[in-house]
Amino acid sequence: MKSYDPHEIEPRIQLQWEEQGVNAVDENSDKPRKYVLEMFPYPSGDIHMGHVSNYTYGDLVARFSRMRGFNVLHPMGWDAFGLPAENAAIKHHSHPAKWTYDNIDTQRESFKRMGFSYDWDRTVVACDPEYYRWGQWIFLEFWKRGLVERRNSPVNWCPGCQTVLANEQVTEGRCWRCDSEVEKRDLTQWYYKITEYADQLLDDLDQLTGWPENVKQQQANWIGRSEGANVVFDLVPLPGQATAEPASITVFTTRADTLFGCSFFVLAPEYPGLPELVEGMPQRDEVLAFAEAAAKVSAVERAQGDREKHGVFTGRYVVNPVNGEQVPVWVADYVVADYGTGAVMAVPCGDQRDFEFARKYGLPIVPIILEDGDPLLDELAGEQGRVVDSVDWDEAMAAEGTLVQSGEFTGMRGGKHSEGEEAIVAKLEAEGKGNRTVEYRLRDWLISRQRYWGNPIPAVHCPECGVVPVPEDQLPVRLPEDIDLAAGETLATHAGFVNTTCPKCGGPAKRETDTMDTFTCSSWYYMRYCDPHNVHAPFASDRANAWMPVDQYIGGIEHAILHLLYSRFFTKVLRDAGMLDFDEPFTNLLCQGMVLDANGEVMSKSKGNVVSPEDMIDQYGADAVRAAMLFMGPPDKEKLWNEDGLAGMYKFLNRLWRIVFDLVGKAGDDTLFDPEADASKAHELAMAMKRERHRVVGKVTDDIERNNFNTALAAIMELTNATAAFLRLRPAEHRTQCETGGPLCRDVADTLVKLMAPIAPHFADELWQTALDGEGSVHTQPWPTYDPSLAVADTVEIAVQLNGKVKTRIEVPADADKDAMVEAGKAAISNALEGKAIVKEVAVPGRLVNIVAK
Ligand code: ANZ
Ligand code: ZN
Secondary structure, rough: OOOOOHHHHHHHHHHHHHHHOOOOOOOOOOEEEEEEEOOOOOOOOOOOHHHHHHHHHHHHHHHHHHOOEEEEEOOOEEEEEEEEEEHHHHHHOHHHHHHHHHHHHHHHHHHHHHOOOHHHHOOOOOOHEEEHHHHHHHHHHHHOOEEEEEEEEEEEEEOOOEEEEOOHEEEEEEOOOOOOEOOOEEEHHHHHHHHHHHHHHHHHHHHHHOOOHHHHHHHHHHOOOOEEEEEEEEEEOOOOOOOOOEEEEEEOOOOOOHHOOOOEEEEEOOOHHHHHHHHHOOHHHHHHHHHHHHHOOOOHHHHOOOOOOOOOEEEEEOOOOOOEEEEEEEEEEOOOOOOOOEEEEEEEOOHHHHEEEHHHHHHOOOOOOOOOOOOHHHHHHOOOOOOOOOOOOOOOOOOOOEEEEHHHHHHOEEEEOOHHHHHHHHHHOOOOOOEEEEEEHHHHHHHEEEOOOOOOEEEEEEEEEEEEEEEEOOOOOOOOOOOOHOOOOOOOHHHHEEEOOOOOOOOEEOOOOEEEEEHHHOOHHHHHHHOOOOOOOOOOHHHHHHHOOEEEEEHHHHHHOOOHHHHHHHHHHHHOOOOOOOOOOEEEEEEEEOOEEOOEEEOOOOOOOOOOHHHHHHHHHHHHHHHHHOOOOOOOOOOOOOOHHHHHHHHHHHHHHHHHHHHHHHHOOOOOOOOOOOOHHHHHHHHHHHHHHHHHHHHHHHHHOOHHHHHHHHHHHHHHHHHHHHHOHHHHHHHHOOOOHHHHHHHHEEEEEEEOOOOOOOHHHHHHHOOOOOOHHHHOOOOOOOHHHHHHOOEEEEEEOOOOOEEEEEEEOOOOHHHHHHHHHHHHHHHHHOOOEEEEEEEEEOOOEEEEEO
């Protein structure tokens, strides 16, 4: 037996895989297809432990699926546009392409060292003109479909990255990438109209039964569909004014049922009609100064409930349409401009934000909805008009209850979608004072970026024809290679790029110099993998429809909103364009948990606690690293990386290596025991091993199908232990006169090697080829089958008690009923029972028999 040497085995086996093409997809195979995909990485250079876990999970699923008889598509590529490349180029006076492709080379080597089974022939690189060309083509397709728009609006500007950001890329007022405070600027930008798909993106979440609930919840919250009503409040004209200039203000509310409790009105600081509203008022200067200062507070911060709220009174009043009451109009920083109408009917009784604001500024809190059991309910019983106009509560009322002091609606249930809400909206509609409507939190996707290293937006600005799309046959619009970013050159200053002719009139024109958000590249790369060399289209529909949707997608939870939402959007648009015949791109989604250091801290360069996968491979080999990662815990949970676990796994592999050789040595020996007939200790241990073999294959199969990789490996260890217990017997004990033990040993060896193949692929292949003398690669072998009826023990050991004291232990058939157990128990202690009268017989299946006798 040779010893286990991963450093010798792994590179050699990797070469074999390449030569034999075991990872290549066969488009003509008639096996059922399976698409296993991990999110493609940004080529940042060295791989980290997060890559190791994510891609090890995917590789395990891919290898398992191949052995299960699937034709597996398992590709890899690079999300290669983006700022870090540009920044590195500026720093080193080089070109972003060089940095990017160097990093891709490094990363590809690391992935190969890890033994990941990608079909490298299908690689997609986002900055390759052959790929981004089709991203431009898709942009034009979106444009044709009315889903592209250029508009001027306040946008998020990151001073650090010197570019605009999508709403989704701003967290708590800061840039998702560089953490700079984001500013609002008015700019003309390009948008994808994702809001047109808001309903579908929300409703189709129901189809995604293979997605984690929390991801679906985050998407639903982000889309934020709210069903409610617009309600019109007339403005009270100023004294001496014939009519108010804006005659009314409309609000969006989900709680029209609370209208009788509206005691003031709040406008967002950016509310468009605000300057006119306060023109000529004594409050004018104060209001406008407040609005200017408050506008700086980001929408996200304003939406945070726990922020201190500020506001000023405008001096103006509006009329409540249900009771004619005049309510004061305020401006406050807790109302956002781009939701609903930017105006709110404040109901401090029912809304906590309004409640806090009312408390702070001494505005009335009128009780109009009460929880069941509230003592005020009795006091107000039957009163339609207002009796109580203030309360001393600590917080706003619960969301549902009974309406009080609400005119004809008094006594009805109140709440979202309640009886009261419906009745009041019906009345408003009848009087022309309101209408049902739906609001979304989702905004159109701002896709233009003022950076070089991205996919150029294929448009031309012509003084005669306006904004003109670049014709398809002129794609791709290539990024110029001769650019000196370090010298401050940009696409906009690159004369060779900017100056062009108009595709429509042929006159002199300027190219669009914005590039697309890199999330556009990652929104369809998985479609390109299905047909990566197509030169006529992004992909052929029949290829994409044959492989997709992706059966198992694996990636980080940080993509719960952005990437997954955008990909779902692209899928639906391309489906509507007739290119795809399914609604959702990813059937099953696994979001991996972070890999932390041994103390539970995030690994980072600044903390100096980064564990290098390359170092670990140098010491223990890739298979041990893979297995240790899998064993560290459930894939969707956080994992604490520690090297002891890795060292332990390396030991396990060594042990298993010897066991497999040992088993094979016994397999050839036809003088072994007879596992079916022999009653020796050897027989017992052999039967236990055989049971474990069937049980464990069943468990590993189920576990991997449910992505429980750590428990699958734990089960393999249990089979290993059962095998070791058998092998530990002295050789003489194995030998009896029979011939059936050999095949069992051979079968267990074979099984162990195949079960390990998706986990430690080089290790298993080497054992397959040497110890087991197998044909070709283990990765082209079928997955072991099992017989559940052989997985259960046929006897169990039970305790036999006399008056509660254990007298002896006996074996009974595992399926023995209570009577049989009692009979066997009585027989086993018949001596002790002699001369006694039996009072009671108790049997606990699988555990014990107790005889009570006097
Ligand atoms: C009156 C009311 C009474 C409200 C009550 C709530 C509770 P969702 O469910 O998130 O859609 N609102 C409307 N526009 C707003 C804006 N631009 N900025 C801040 N808040 C705004 O929230 C809808 C509710 O948010 C609306 O219903 C409105 O307050 C507030 F007991 O109207 B409600
Ligand atoms: Zn023109």
